Amino acid sequence: MRFPSFVAGALAATALITPVQAQTPQLRVLTYDSFISDWGPGPAIEAAFEANCGCDLVFESAGDGAAMLARLLLTGERSTADVVLGLDTNLTHAAEASGLFAPHGQTPDLEVPVAWNDPLFLPYDWSWFAFVYDTTRTENVPSSFDELIASDLSIIIQDPRSSTPGLGLLMWIEAAYPERAAEIWAGLAPRIVTVTPGWSEAYGLFLEGEADMVLSYTTSPAYHAIAEDNPNYAAAGFTEGHYLQVEVAGILANSSQPDLARDFIAFMTTDGFQSAIPETNWMYPAVMPESGLNPAFDALHVPEVSLLLTAEEAATQRDGALDVWREALAQ
Amino acid sequence: MIWRIEPKALLWAAVLVAAALVLVNLGALGAVISRSEHGATLTPADWAAARFTVTQALWSAALSVLLAIPVARALARRRFFGRGLLVVLMGAPFILPSLVAITGLLAVFGRNGLFNEALALLGIAPIRIYGLHGVVLAHVFFNLPLSVRLILQGWARVPAEHQRLSASLGFGAWARFRHIEAPMLTRVVPGALAVVFLICLTSFAVALILGGGPRATTLELAIYQAFRFDFDLGRAAILALLQAAIGAAALLILARLTLPDSGISGLDRTAPPPPGGLARLLDASSIAMAALFLLVPLTLVVLRGAPYILGLPAPVWLALWQSLKVATLSVGLLALMSAALTLAGLHRRWPEGLGMAALIASPMVIGTGLFILIHPISDPAHWALPVTAFVNAAMALPFALRALLPAARRAEADFARLSLSLGLSWRAHLRLVLWPRLRRPAGFALALGAALSLGDLGVIVLFAQTGGETLPMQMQRLMGAYRTGDAAGAALLLLIVALAGFVLVERLIGGRNADA
Numbered sequence: 033m034r035f036p037s038f039v040a041g042a043l044a045a046t047a048l049i050t051p052v053q054a055q056t057p058q059l060r061v062l063t064y065d066s067f068i069s070d071w072g073p074g075p076a077i078e079a080a081f082e083a084n085c086g087c088d089l090v091f092e093s094a095g096d097g098a099a100m101l102a103r104l105l106l107t108g109e110r111s112t113a114d115v116v117l118g119l120d121t122n123l124t125h126a127a128e129a130s131g132l133f134a135p136h137g138q139t140p141d142l143e144v145p146v147a148w149n150d151p152l153f154l155p156y157d158w159s160w161f162a163f164v165y166d167t168t169r170t171e172n173v174p175s176s177f178d179e180l181i182a183s184d185l186s187i188i189i190q191d192p193r194s195s196t197p198g199l200g201l202l203m204w205i206e207a208a209y210p211e212r213a214a215e216i217w218a219g220l221a222p223r224i225v226t227v228t229p230g231w232s233e234a235y236g237l238f239l240e241g242e243a244d245m246v247l248s249y250t251t252s253p254a255y256h257a258i259a260e261d262n263p264n265y266a267a268a269g270f271t272e273g274h275y276l277q278v279e280v281a282g283i284l285a286n287s288s289q290p291d292l293a294r295d296f297i298a299f300m301t302t303d304g305f306q307s308a309i310p311e312t313n314w315m316y317p318a319v320m321p322e323s324g325l326n327p328a329f330d331a332l333h334v335p336e337v338s339l340l341l342t343a344e345e346a347a348t349q350r351d352g353a354l355d356v357w358r359e360a361l362a363q
Numbered sequence: 364m365i366w367r368i369e370p371k372a373l374l375w376a377a378v379l380v381a382a383a384l385v386l387v388n389l390g391a392l393g394a395v396i397s398r399s400e401h402g403a404t405l406t407p408a409d410w411a412a413a414r415f416t417v418t419q420a421l422w423s424a425a426l427s428v429l430l431a432i433p434v435a436r437a438l439a440r441r442r443f444f445g446r447g448l449l450v451v452l453m454g455a456p457f458i459l460p461s462l463v464a465i466t467g468l469l470a471v472f473g474r475n476g477l478f479n480e481a482l483a484l485l486g487i488a489p490i491r492i493y494g495l496h497g498v499v500l501a502h503v504f505f506n507l508p509l510s511v512r513l514i515l516q517g518w519a520r521v522p523a524e525h526q527r528l529s530a531s532l533g534f535g536a537w538a539r540f541r542h543i544e545a546p547m548l549t550r551v552v553p554g555a556l557a558v559v560f561l562i563c564l565t566s567f568a569v570a571l572i573l574g575g576g577p578r579a580t581t582l583e584l585a586i587y588q589a590f591r592f593d594f595d596l597g598r599a600a601i602l603a604l605l606q607a608a609i610g611a612a613a614l615l616i617l618a619r620l621t622l623p624d625s626g627i628s629g630l631d632r633t634a635p636p637p638p639g640g641l642a643r644l645l646d647a648s649s650i651a652m653a654a655l656f657l658l659v660p661l662t663l664v665v666l667r668g669a670p671y672i673l674g675l676p677a678p679v680w681l682a683l684w685q686s687l688k689v690a691t692l693s694v695g696l697l698a699l700m701s702a703a704l705t706l707a708g709l710h711r712r713w714p715e716g717l718g719m720a721a722l723i724a725s726p727m728v729i730g731t732g733l734f735i736l737i738h739p740i741s742d743p744a745h746w747a748l749p750v751t752a753f754v755n756a757a758m759a760l761p762f763a764l765r766a767l768l769p770a771a772r773r774a775e776a777d778f779a780r781l782s783l784s785l786g787l788s789w790r791a792h793l794r795l796v797l798w799p800r801l802r803r804p805a806g807f808a809l810a811l812g813a814a815l816s817l818g819d820l821g822v823i824v825l826f827a828q829t830g831g832e833t834l835p836m837q838m839q840r841l842m843g844a845y846r847t848g849d850a851a852g853a854a855l856l857l858l859i860v861a862l863a864g865f866v867l868v869e870r871l872i873g874g875r876n877a878d879a
Contacts (some may be wrong), residue, residue, distance in 0.1 A: 361577045
């Protein structure tokens with residue numbers, strides 16, 4: 033017996049008292065938690081899409097990008113979602129291998145620093161990983177991993193096992209120094225104050241003054257400049273280049289609302305969606321909205337070299353890179 | 364001695380609670396195993412994680428309880444202005460969400476913390492909090508208050524006659540300790556150790572952040588990694604089994620160590636005045652040190668959040684309402700579960716064992732397992748409220764039983780014969796004899812349940828949908844949206860609500876002098 037009968041009974045009873053589905057069709061989008069938060073892009077995007085779709089847009093949330101993929105794999109073909117939004121290129125290989133996604137069929141003009149031709153996943157925003165610092169506190173800012181290693185600066189990073197930026201740094205070092213990863217990590221180890229489970233803990237500790245720099249995004253200083261009117265944060269530019277995070281969405285093949293799902297993906301690269309991104313998700317929009325960007329974005333560091341492993345490379349190198357990381361930091 | 368006319372319904376209620384707990388643990392674990400595609404073996408890294416988990420939990424439990432003994436003794440025998448308030452405030456760290464507590468601790472012991480600033484003034488090199496000692500420090504910060512409260516209740520159960528007798532016999536400090544305090548402690552301390560050990564066993568964020576990196580990988584983090592990074596349910600299940608086995612082993616050792624309550628009995632009378640002199644100085648410094656250690660980080664949390672609390676955005680206030688609903692339901696469930704297990708556990712061991720092991724299968728596994736079970740049948744979002752309330756109640760059950768069972772068994776040992784000889788019915792025995800003696804621990808247990816539920820950020824994350832956010836969730840989201848100021852305000856709101864909820868429930872159930 034798969035379910036204890038009394039649990040099944042209780043579940044059935046609740047299903048009966050659940051209100052009958054309304055007539056308006058429902059589009060369910062599975063995404064990460066900070067996307068749907070009241071301070072994220074979710075509310076504005078929901079209002080903009082619902083204004084024209086004649087539907088009810090419902091967000092399902094699950095932790096972060098990786099937790100979301102785990103949820104998707106857990107529910108498999110029984111997933112109630114129609115669209116999955118918020119994977120990045122470290123996750124798309126596993127997502128594609130699940131066979132759960134259908135082609136999105138879109139060919140918009142994307143403004144992403146790498147060529148994009150993935151038939152299943154379409155980008156909606158992106159940024160570069162970078163070490164962020166307070167310009168009033170930190171001098172002698174390093175301009176490469178080697179300079180960071182040679183400095184006496186302290187940094188906080190995230191755990192690659194539980195955090196998207198943490199995994200991003202792992203891939204950054206893999207992409208920039210395929211032969212020297214172990215050496216770079218061993219050199220970084222004494223600079224690392226601590227490793228946090230997620231981005232928000234690391235960033236919070238950095239703001240409290242626990243470290244000189246924190247692993248975040250080149251676009252993070254825009255938040256402080258725009259929302260807090262504080263121009264004193266900046267990202268350190270590294271000459272070897274910066275690893276990209278490209279966030280993408282895809283349609284589930286089993287969607288009960290395939291037309292609405294396609295409409296949503298098409299809507300994703302239009303102004304109604306894209307204009308909400310820069311100042312809620314604090315990333316670059318995948319398609320520049322007509323209104324452009326707040327001038328504070330002009331002051332941000334723009335790396336000359338963009339690094340990005342393909343989804344396949346990222347998937348095959350991940351476990352080895354994690355062992356190297358663990359080995360170096362456990363000394 | 365068995366109370367001969369114990370009602371059958373009571374036993375059935377306990378069996379039902381026990382069955383629900385076993386089903387949730389085994390069901391969740393089973394669900395995870397059933398979805399795993401292949402078997403898994405434990406790697407050397409897993410064993411390292413297991414070793415670190417046990418090491419930090421042992422240190423944390425031993426230090427928390429050891430330090431709690433002098434503090435509890437001082438609080439038990441001294442009466443001073445503001446004592447009640449101090450006892451309540453000192454309990455606050457236990458109910459803080461871990462991230463808030465870490466922020467408070469780092470404001471004291473961190474790189475730019477008060478402690479290092481003081482050292483710098485004295486020309487001493489700064490200390491580094493990150494490492495095993497940092498993890499243990501944080502766990503002691505969380506669990507010292509709980510240990511103090513559990514041991515304090517042991518002191519409250521020392522019959523006043525014994526203290527009078529020892530005073531009139533002219534017992535010195537050592538004789539008093541040997542003949543009166545030590546026998547009580549041998550009955551209270553193993554339970555407190557086990558509770559703290561079990562809490563620290565599933566630690567993950569605290570251990571990682573203060574442990575300083577992958578050296579401080581606990582089993583719970585390894586389980587999280589198996590779910591989220593490797594998507595390997597077989598690995599998650601085998602790690603969860605290992606973690607549960609460690610917890611079960613700790614409980615079995617505890618069961619062997621715990622002595623049955625002795626036949627010594629007393630009639631509730633007032634205690635004699637406490638000893639003066641050196642003992643007085645020792646008590647004063649114990650209380651002062653504990654208060655300093657617990658209250659300074661707390662004060663910094665308050666100061667940080669105070670400028671933002673009134674300007675908190677509307678969604679945070681809405682989340683407060685949702686949190687109150689979850690906590691109310693959770694306290695109701697906890698009351699039913701702990702009442703059934705306590706009364707059935709008066710003369711039996713199994714209700715205690717099952718209740719202590721309420722959530723032995725790792726919070727991450729329970730949450731995911733329940734999701735796997737519910738998802739095919741119903742939208743998990745509809746289940747966010749009951750599932751969270753139930754899991755929170757089960758989480759608080761071990762603490763509730765630690766507070767209730769020793770008091771209940773003591774009362775039963777002291778008065779069961781009297782009730783029997785007076786021919787009191789079971790109901791009258793419960794109302795006239797047991798309840799007056801269980802009120803205070805019951806108030807404490809349910810208050811703890813309320814506060815824990817208000818501050819918990821566990822399974823709700825897997826189930827909630829837009830509109831169902833709780834206060835800790837909104838705090839987390841504010842942090843994720845760079846809004847650290849508002850997040851600090853939300854943390855303060857959470858602290859105030861959890862403390863107010865604690866005091867309210869404790870007074871309501873436990874009566875006016877509940878915090879003794």
